[in-house]
Amino acid sequence: MPDLDAFRTALNERLPALRRAHDVPAVSVAVGVGECTAAAADGTLNLGTGVTATADAVFQIGSITKAFTATLAMQLVDDGFLDLDAPITAVLPGLRLSGAPAAPGITARRLLTHTGGFEGDVFDDTGAGDDALRDYVALLADRTPALFPPGALWSYNNAGYCLLGRIVEVLRGQSWERALRERILDPLRLGHAAVDAAEAVRQRVAVGHLAPRPGAPLAPVPIWSMGRSNAPAGSMLAMRAADLVTFARVHLHSGVAADGARVLSADAVSAMQQAHVRLPDIAQGVAWGLGWELFEHGGRALFGHDGSTIGQSALLRIEPQRGVVVAVLANGGGARALMAELMNGVMEDFASAPRAAPPMPSGAPLGDTRRYEGRYASATSVTEIVRKGDALVLERTPVGIAEEVGDPPYVTALVRWRGESFLPTESEDGVHQPVAFLGDDGAGRAEFLHVGRADRRVAS
Numbered sequence: 001m002p003d004l005d006a007f008r009t010a011l012n013e014r015l016p017a018l019r020r021a022h023d024v025p026a027v028s029v030a031v032g033v034g035e036c037t038a039a040a041a042d043g044t045l046n047l048g049t050g051v052t053a054t055a056d057a058v059f060q061i062g063s064i065t066k067a068f069t070a071t072l073a074m075q076l077v078d079d080g081f082l083d084l085d086a087p088i089t090a091v092l093p094g095l096r097l098s099g100a101p102a103a104p105g106i107t108a109r110r111l112l113t114h115t116g117g118f119e120g121d122v123f124d125d126t127g128a129g130d131d132a133l134r135d136y137v138a139l140l141a142d143r144t145p146a147l148f149p150p151g152a153l154w155s156y157n158n159a160g161y162c163l164l165g166r167i168v169e170v171l172r173g174q175s176w177e178r179a180l181r182e183r184i185l186d187p188l189r190l191g192h193a194a195v196d197a198a199e200a201v202r203q204r205v206a207v208g209h210l211a212p213r214p215g216a217p218l219a220p221v222p223i224w225s226m227g228r229s230n231a232p233a234g235s236m237l238a239m240r241a242a243d244l245v246t247f248a249r250v251h252l253h254s255g256v257a258a259d260g261a262r263v264l265s266a267d268a269v270s271a272m273q274q275a276h277v278r279l280p281d282i283a284q285g286v287a288w289g290l291g292w293e294l295f296e297h298g299g300r301a302l303f304g305h306d307g308s309t310i311g312q313s314a315l316l317r318i319e320p321q322r323g324v325v326v327a328v329l330a331n332g333g334g335a336r337a338l339m340a341e342l343m344n345g346v347m348e349d350f351a352s353a354p355r356a357a358p359p360m361p362s363g364a365p366l367g368d369t370r371r372y373e374g375r376y377a378s379a380t381s382v383t384e385i386v387r388k389g390d391a392l393v394l395e396r397t398p399v400g401i402a403e404e405v406g407d408p409p410y411v412t413a414l415v416r417w418r419g420e421s422f423l424p425t426e427s428e429d430g431v432h433q434p435v436a437f438l439g440d441d442g443a444g445r446a447e448f449l450h451v452g453r454a455d456r457r458v459a460s
Contacts, residue, residue, distance in 0.1 A: 007031065007349065008038035015042040018341065022334035022430060025209050025218060026053035029342060030241035032249065032325035033350050035258070039242045045206040045331065048220045058192055058238040059206040059329035060225065061314045062307025065234035066161050068247070070112055070291020072168045072179055074268040081171045084109040084290075091167050096141035105150030108167065111160040112290040113276045118144040120157030121379040121453065123235075123401040125227030128196075130175045136229035137166045143379075147454055153438070154277050154288060155454035158233040165232025176232050187261050188246050193239040195231070197224050200238045208311020209332030210406050218332050221311040221405070234307055244327035248318045251292075251303075252325070273303050273320075280436045280450045281421045283359045297343075298353030310405050313429070315339040317347075324350045337430025359434055361415040361423050366392055372420075372437045375459040376449040380407075383449060385414075394424065394435070420446070 019027050019042050026043030039055040076082035087104045089095050095102040097118050110116045122143045126135040140159060147155060165176040172179045177195045185193045194200035209218040226235035250257055255264030275287035275294055285293040295302040300319055307314035313335035315328045326346045328339045347353040369392050376383045380402040384395045392414045398407040412426035421436040439447030441457055448454040
């Protein structure tokens, strides 16, 4: 196994060119092997001010926050306060979703595994006070149309994790942020972690960057984060890459922190890493556990999570057999492609895992595409799938909060990959992310366009 100090030296030498090649303003990397950690950073945290990145700079971790929320939920299970398979209305009586009382099949387990069955992209800002999450849950009544019966399908669901955050608040009798700090951040001595902008601004902090229009240079985003109402799902939490490694080690060491303090039971840690639902064939992970996504990389089983906020991206991967942790944080540009390249190198060097090959077109002809053509929609996008001569074309238009924060439209041709999964010819953030067509609308057409979220067909 390579020496971690030598790896740090090589990473510091290589990182600037790699960052520039992917047009990423700043990147922070931490790699843990056993109990040792190597950290490096390069670039500019804010192109408007020119503040340089260091390994102590904090970036938003986005949806990796969900692993923290899942840990808080599993602590409730450990303490006998939460039954994962009871209807969540046992804790949140009177809860309404999809315009009706929440279905009995919506349980904490299904929220943890993104199988609740309702629209999950609800980003309304209900203020900065301690009642933000309570008020957010109340407004879900008419913002969460049903997509499928609970448990029938996997579809990434931010609102579900906000519900879990509210369950933590009700059962602990304190805000989600306070529970997070007292039960995870403080025991792990994550003193750089910031739960909101007021805490982050006291540190060396990254801001997100987006191109205001296709082809334009990157610029700092107009707002640092989304609202507190989505905090348990990943709208605000920021920390160093090394802090993510510290958190990951709790899940490598059966719930025990480095100083011997128990954060979670060994049974809970094990349950979180078990496959509870298989994922659609979209070259993401292979399955989902209780808060963790499960991956296969060069024959190695990994768990982890990705994160994305306004102009910032994050990656966390844990290889349990050899105790390797990779955390990468970035603030714009081709961050996903940069992260994939760094991840490949670490897994090759420290886990003897071959580099993961990107998905490639199968070369099979398109054939009859009428099953796929039509309009699909979610709370954040409207997507048209149209046949144009010999090409099947995806045209996605951001709506709602996605439009407000400046997400650009996306147009790409689709080529066959495997089964009913297709590969875009145009990249996003340097990555070609497959899409899948699932289900039947009763007329022989696909019911869902699956892009990580199940976007329902709304027109033929």
